[in-house]
Amino acid sequence: MTDTIPVRVWRGGDAGAFQTFDVALRDNQTVLDIVTDIQRRQDPTLSYRFACRVGVCGSCAMTVNGVPRWTCRTHVAKVAAEGVLTLEPLRNLPRLKDLAVDMTPFFDKWQKAGGTFEGRKTRDDAVDPVKPGSRARKAADAAIECINCAVCYAACDVVDWDPDYLGPAALNRVWTLVNDRRHARRSDTLDKAAQSGGCGSCHSQGACMRHCPVGLSPTESIAGLKRALLFSLLGGRL
């Protein structure tokens, strides 16, 4: 007989309850494997999201034993030290059903934060080279690999308290844009970062960076925005 682990899974939307499943333990099993196992063998009506299973797409995030995590690269052995798993949808986003949340507010805020690139050149112009070693490019590189998983958004208490706060991921994106020398509207983008609910709302205590599964630091990016805004204020440009 194989060992099993009790898994408490949130069922329903805002109104709902935990349902417990016993799931067979396997070597190198991820939390996503557990959820898939439940859906395949015990209850096909269980709703959840995933796509790549290898930490690239950012769709599988859930709350695992109280902590927001990407589930496809979270090993059960590492997070279930107490012999139980409790799975809930991500915090700070509307619950749709079971483990799936509505990501709309998260992506809307990327738009509201002004995270859209605008170039100066057309396809007929020569390519505008970016020096990989330049300071701005290094700053952008350090923040660019975001997989839009919303783990940071779920970890951030300011998002919880202030529904207008743009959140760590959107502001992190803005920071990469501010550091892109090809971007045509740098000062507009910077102005947007200063909007109510922008970088000034962040308390810099770093829950986002401690939870980001790919090791980005939105805290550092937001600090960069605050600095850039301070300099433009001192330079009389705000």
Added chain:
Amino acid sequence: MIARHRRDRAYLAFLGHRISGIGLAVFLPLHFIVLAEVLSGEAALDSVLAFTAHPVVKAMEWLLLVLVCAHLIFGLRLLMLELRPWRGRGADRRGWILPGLILALAVGTLAMLGVV
């Protein structure tokens, strides 16, 4: 109980900063009222001195000092990590938190010992 995603020194710093900030906002006006009393004459000074000899008032004085120090240190920590570029490990200045707390307690206590 502190929720799991908050279990970190940095959350302690956040709580410390907020509680000390609110504490200061409440205590400082009282402190200034007492100082203003002192300015208004010798009789008032005597009664204020008698008042400050009370152990509860002494404890409050100690707390006020600790709060000021803790708020100052946590505030400087945030200003450092927001205004200085981040380089390498330790850039988040989480290493400041526990020593900062200990320093605040030590400064408050030493100052009180000097006063007593």
